[in-house]
Each structure stands twice: as structure tokens, then as C-alpha cells.
Amino acid sequence: MKQARQRFQKGSLRLVPRANHKTAWEYRYTNPATGHKDSMYLSTEEYPTRSVALDRLDSFVRELNSGHPLTALGPKTFGDLLDRFVKSERLLEIKKLRPGESNMSREDLSFTTAGSYLSVIKHIRKRWGKTQIGKVKPHLVEEWLKSLVMAPKTKGNIKALMHRLFERAMFWEVIPIGRNPMELVEVKGITKHIKKAVVLTVAQFYLILDLLPEPYRTMAQVAQCTGLRVEEILALPWENIHFDTLSMLVDRAVVHGRLQRVKTEYSEDELPLDPDFATVLLEWKRRSKGTELVFTSPATGRHFHASPAQQDYLRPAGWCLVECPQCGAAIGKRCMDTDGETPVVHEERRALAKRNKLDNVGWHTFRHTYRAWLDATGAPMGVQQKLMRHADISTTAKYGDALMESKRKHNSIVVRRALGNS
Secondary structure, three states, X not given: OOOOOOOOOOOEEEEEEOHHHOEEXXXXXXXXXXXXXXXXXXXXXXXXXXXXXXXXXXXXXXXHOOOOOOOOOOXXXXXXHHHHHHHHOOHHHHHOOOOOOEEOOOOOOOHHHHHHHHHHHHHHHHHHOOOEHHHOOHHHHHHHHHHOOOOHHHHHHHHHHHHHHHHXXXXXXXXXXXXXXXXXXXXXXXXXXXXOOOOOOHHHHHHHHHHOOOOHHHHHHHHHHHOOOHXXXXXXXXXXXXXXXXEEEEOEEEEOOEEEEOOOOOOOEEEEOOHHHHHHHHHHXXXXXXXXXXXXXXXXXXXXXXXXXXXXXXXXXXHOOOOOOOOOOOOOOOXXXXXXXXXXXXXXXXXXXXXXXXXOOOHHHHHHHHHHHHHHOOOOHHHHHHHHOOOOHHHHHHOOOOOHHHHHHXXXXXXXXXXXXX
């Protein structure tokens, strides 16, 4: 019996409504394996115009008519691989979470990671989207990364995601299992910090506290007494603070208003609660009048956002850690506008703070300072790692330079021995 010849098909593309008042491109085609009509959807966020969507479908349509039904419809171009990755990791669904919504599943990526991946994917798609997977060569990727005008860390993020994409391609049997080609790509400078982390002395910490209004003052105390990340502090519920056992459970974080689990499984841990610090928290609990969260925004009744407080209060407080050359305001005192009542920060003071490496004070400053103060107490590195909740002790070692007093003390011990005075 003679087999009927497969007819060439182009399929049809139309714009259709989706959930949350969104739209998508629906591509309708005949599945050669079943003879039934099937649909494929493309996000208008990723493919904003018909021509862009058709470009994406070009390789799909060619494979559709190649005589190798379905088995040949897997990812062929790097753009196809990106699409499958976006779908399998539910990146678009996670990114659509609204402020106040939570994603506490360990299976899903965090809201921040999903957003970061989508941002990096745009760069990758622009250069490699139409390239056959087998033609994405390490030397070409390395030359491309060198040509990009962006921070080394960002280039490192691009390389890392491309590495993961090749791992997925091997897992999905799109390419043979072997050495990941991205292991051959080098990105110089990705371990260097663009700005050196600020570590506060005890005196500087108290000066900053005096410049912060509530609730930011108490937030800063929590940060310095626990080493918690700001996203963990803002997500902290009273039920996780156990005054009877003097302990605190850290298991959640909030980023851009979206509640999620903490950064890693190592970050989820029970921390000790110092009795004096517990007294501070009890007093704050009395003042917060029965709220579920330790810190509840009066404007929304939900979580605070970290960035506005950092820009409006912490940064200016850091600038005030130097004397103002313009108006003579003392260290720890604010500059005043010409009316003598409105606080300002003069440009000359900002410039001086920058020269003294004090222009970058933020929420993470307290975490760096916490580790530096731990080191000054002589706490073993293993204990510091546990209190910082790092998976790797080498990460702990990168946090917080030693305080000058501590360096001076231990250096003097060596000097006395060298000079025969001990």
C-alpha cells in the first residue's frame, strides 16, 4: 500500500488572551505523529511582535516538515533550549508573583533568581538564539563575553547560566553527555569586588543608630546582633522567635514583597538569642501591638521593602560618619539646609565619605560587620560559619575585614616575638 505523501504545512499564528490580562502568540499546526491539531504558545513578553515570533518558529516549522515528526521537534537552536528551560523552571510564572504573594516551595526558584535568569536570558538570546546548539563553541562564547561592556560578575552570571543550559541539554538528551563546553570559558575578574565592603567600628555603629528613626533603628540592631540578611529580617514573624528557649528560627525571606524560603538550605537554621537582645525584642514587641510580623509596614500592613530605607536612611547615615567640610557639621551630626531646620547632606561631605570608603553603607554592612566582630572575639571559624549560615567556610572567610584594633593587637604579638620582647 502506497503511503500518502506528507503535505507541507506552515501552520497559523494568532494573538490570543491569557490569564492576568496578558496575551500570547498561539501557533496552530498538525502533529505529524497523530494527525491531530496541536497548539504551541509563545509569550509576548519574550516575543513582542509577530515577526519576532515567526523567527522563533522558523526552525520548528522546518523540523515539522522534515519527515522526522516529534522526535525532531526538540530543542535545536540555543533559543529552543532557552524556551524549554524557561518553561521547565516556571520562570515566567514565578516572575508574575505579586507583592504579598508567597512561594515557599523548595522545588521552585526564588523570585529574585527567576528575575535574574530572565534578565540574563535576554542577553544570551540576542546573540545565540538562532545558533544551532552544536555551533555554540567555547572560544566564540569567550570572545563574545570579552566584547560585552558590563561588570565581570554579570559576565560570570551569563557564563554560569549557559553552563547550566548545557547541563540541561545533556539531561534532556538533546546533545551527547560529555564535558560541558562552558567549563573551557574563562571570565577574568569575576571574584573581584567592585566596592570594598564597609566594616563598622563599635563607635560608628552607635553613631549610625542615633541617625536612624524607628523602625529602622531596631532593624539595624537586629541585623548587627544576628548577622541576618535584610530580606530575612523583614520576613521574620514573631512565632519564629522563642523567648522561652532563647532561640530564633530563620526559615523565610521576602524580596520585593514576595515571600519565599531562605537563600539556601544552609541558611535555614536555629540561632541563639542573647538574653539582653531578647529584652530589646520584647520591648519592640510591646510597641508593635500584636502584629504577626516583627516589622510590619504601616503603609501596606505587609512587609517593608529594603531598598527605600537603605537609600533614604542608611546611605546618608554613612555619609555622616565624616565631618562636613562645607558646613562644619561634626561626625554623627546631620548637615542643615539654609533654613537651619531641614536635614541635608552636602556634596563635599559625600565626596569625603567616598574617599574614606564610607559611601557604601547599606543593610549588608551589618552582616559584614557582624562577622568582623565575631572574628575579633576569637570565635573559631567553624562557629562563625554556623552563625553566618554559610554552606562553605570559604564564603565566611570573605566576609568582613578584621577590625584595626584586632589586627593591631595580633600584629603586636608577632612583633614582640620578632624583637625578643616576649
